[in-house]
Amino acid sequence: MPKTFYVTTPIYYVNAAPHLGHAYTTIAADVMARHHRQRGEAVFFLTGTDEHGEPVADAAHALGIEPQALADRNAERFRALAPRLGASNDFFIRTTDPQHMAVVQEVLSRVRENGFVYKGVYEGWYCPRCADFKAESEIDEGRLCPIHHIDLVREEEENWFFALSRLQGRLEALYGERPEFVAPRTRYNESLSFIRGGLRDVPLTRRRLTWGVPVPWDSEHVFYVWFDALLNYYSALSFARPGEDLTERFWPADCHLIAKEILRFHTVYWPALLMAADIALPGKVFVHGYLLMEGEKMSKSLGNVIDPFDVIERYGADALRFYLLRDVSFGQDGSVSTAAFEARYESELANDYGNLASRVLAMVARYREGVLPRGPDGPALDPLLAEDFDGLGERVAELIDRVELTVALDEIWQRVRRLNRYVEEQAPWVLVKDPARAGDLDRVLGSLVAGLRVVTVLLQPYLPASTERLLQALDAPVVVPIEPLFPRVEASST
Numbered sequence: 150m151p152k153t154f155y156v157t158t159p160i161y162y163v164n165a166a167p168h169l170g171h172a173y174t175t176i177a178a179d180v181m182a183r184h185h186r187q188r189g190e191a192v193f194f195l196t197g198t199d200e201h202g203e204p205v206a207d208a209a210h211a212l213g214i215e216p217q218a219l220a221d222r223n224a225e226r227f228r229a230l231a232p233r234l235g236a237s238n239d240f241f242i243r244t245t246d247p248q249h250m251a252v253v254q255e256v257l258s259r260v261r262e263n264g265f266v267y268k269g270v271y272e273g274w275y276c277p278r279c280a281d282f283k284a285e286s287e288i289d290e291g292r293l294c295p296i297h298h299i300d301l302v303r304e305e306e307e308n309w310f311f312a313l314s315r316l317q318g319r320l321e322a323l324y325g326e327r328p329e330f331v332a333p334r335t336r337y338n339e340s341l342s343f344i345r346g347g348l349r350d351v352p353l354t355r356r357r358l359t360w361g362v363p364v365p366w367d368s369e370h371v372f373y374v375w376f377d378a379l380l381n382y383y384s385a386l387s388f389a390r391p392g393e394d395l396t397e398r399f400w401p402a403d404c405h406l407i408a409k410e411i412l413r414f415h416t417v418y419w420p421a422l423l424m425a426a427d428i429a430l431p432g433k434v435f436v437h438g439y440l441l442m443e444g445e446k447m448s449k450s451l452g453n454v455i456d457p458f459d460v461i462e463r464y465g466a467d468a469l470r471f472y473l474l475r476d477v478s479f480g481q482d483g484s485v486s487t488a489a490f491e492a493r494y495e496s497e498l499a500n501d502y503g504n505l506a507s508r509v510l511a512m513v514a515r516y517r518e519g520v521l522p523r524g525p526d527g528p529a530l531d532p533l534l535a536e537d538f539d540g541l542g543e544r545v546a547e548l549i550d551r552v553e554l555t556v557a558l559d560e561i562w563q564r565v566r567r568l569n570r571y572v573e574e575q576a577p578w579v580l581v582k583d584p585a586r587a588g589d590l591d592r593v594l595g596s597l598v599a600g601l602r603v604v605t606v607l608l609q610p611y612l613p614a615s616t617e618r619l620l621q622a623l624d625a626p627v628v629v630p631i632e633p634l635f636p637r638v639e640a641s642s643t
């Protein structure tokens with residue numbers, strides 16, 4: 150049986166349309182999924198939509214439509230985004246899928262049978278957009294939500310509670326035994342100190358809401374949307390393939406990718422819930438940073454969003470994938486802008502890589518009529534280059550295992566640049582003029598094809614469409630020039 154790899158994105162809220170921030174996480178997860186498939190592993194890559202809860206119900210009512218209608222409309226847009234990004238997700242889950250809802254009911258009933266659920270009264274400051282109560286320490290001056298900058302409301306509610314506090318010891322033990330459970334390290338520290346600060350029990354249900362998964366033992370309640378949502382990672386495996394249950398094969402997940410605003414849900418509530426339900430814990434939660442525009446987190450509630458569909462329309466999905474993982478160090482916050490995107494496109498995709506590919510193919514076609522002398526495994530790498538390529542594949546794999554997606558890409562890019570220098574150093578256009586140096590020319594062209602093939606295979610998870618075109622050209626029995634991989638695009642006026 151091949152090794153398995155299961156990666157997830159957060160499931161996105163359907164109270165608004167997809168934006169670049171959502172595209173970012175989906176792209177990153179896709180890079181990991183494609184990389185692990187290249188390694189011959191059986192991969193399951195999950196994304197989807199989070200459709201219950203107050204924000205969705207409120208947004209629907211504001212539009213004068215039913216929550217289900219809003220959810221259907223926006224879930225479709227998220228579903229359509231994935232393939233346009235070149236994302237190869239194996240399933241798209243919606244929390245309104247009845248199979249998901251049944252699993253939520255079953256797992257949370259087990260949590261109750263295991264003694265982790267009780268009835269009590271909750272009072273606190275609540276943000277309707279976050280659908281979350283805020284701890285006193287997080288509340289901004291003027292009693293505003295620190296994320297949405299809107300008024301918090303004092304809420305008091307009779308609820309079923311999840312006895313999170315009872316899992317404090319087990320959570321601390323988890324962090325002690327598995328320091329890789331949360332990455333990067335700063336996020337691990339943040340979560341651990343939150344746990345050590347003392348955990349309070351949290352509401353598991355909401356009474357006044359109806360847009361949610363019904364609580365089987367109390368018909369007046371629905372489950373608090375976060376518990377419903379988190380369970381998507383687990384429930385999806387049971388119904389993604391009709392007639393087949395993939396849970397045994399893929400659970401526990403290897404990596405949950407998230408951004409930092411939902412850290413606590415994933416690194417405290419989620420493992421606690423799984424412990425309370427006797428379900429195995431995931432391997433890792435990797436927390437990336439925010440894409441910022443003009444210094445603020447892009448978010449639908451703030452309105453400062455870039456439309457990924459527009460970018461893809463003009464430049465293609467590969468360019469967007471490359472830009473986001475190259476320009477913003479994965480794991481940290483970073484600013485994005487149209488100007489920076491255009492600069493990277495031009496200097497790196499079009500010049501460093503696209504031109505290299507065009508030049509190499511053109512030279513093989515022109516100087517050798519498209520045919521190179523090949524050994525059994527194709528042309529070999531010049532020892533001059535081999536040194537710089539040595540161990541590259543292993544290094545990239547090791548970095549991607551640590552979710553260092555930007556560092557891995559940079560390692561590959563250094564070799565793209567090395568190949569460009571090799572072209573200049575060897576000047577095949579000079580060699581071709583001297584018949585006595587035909588062997589040298591074969592060696593140089595052969596090395597370029599071999600080196601280009603290595604970087605292209607390693608770039609495949611990042612640039613799936615363009616690398617496929619190039620690999621076909623490189624592997625053809627007779628090499629012919631190709632259209633530019635990254636053609637010049639009129640710069641935008643902004």
Ligand code: MSP
Nearest residue numbers: 159160161162170174199378379407408439440447
């Ligand atoms: N529905 C919850 C998640 C439930 S998971 C069980 C949610 N949805 S969301 O639509 O708000 O999506 C949040 C996620 O989208 C972030 O964690 C991140 O993955 C991605 N991003 C949204 N905006 C982003 C940026 N500006 N920058 C980086 N990532 C962004 O929270």
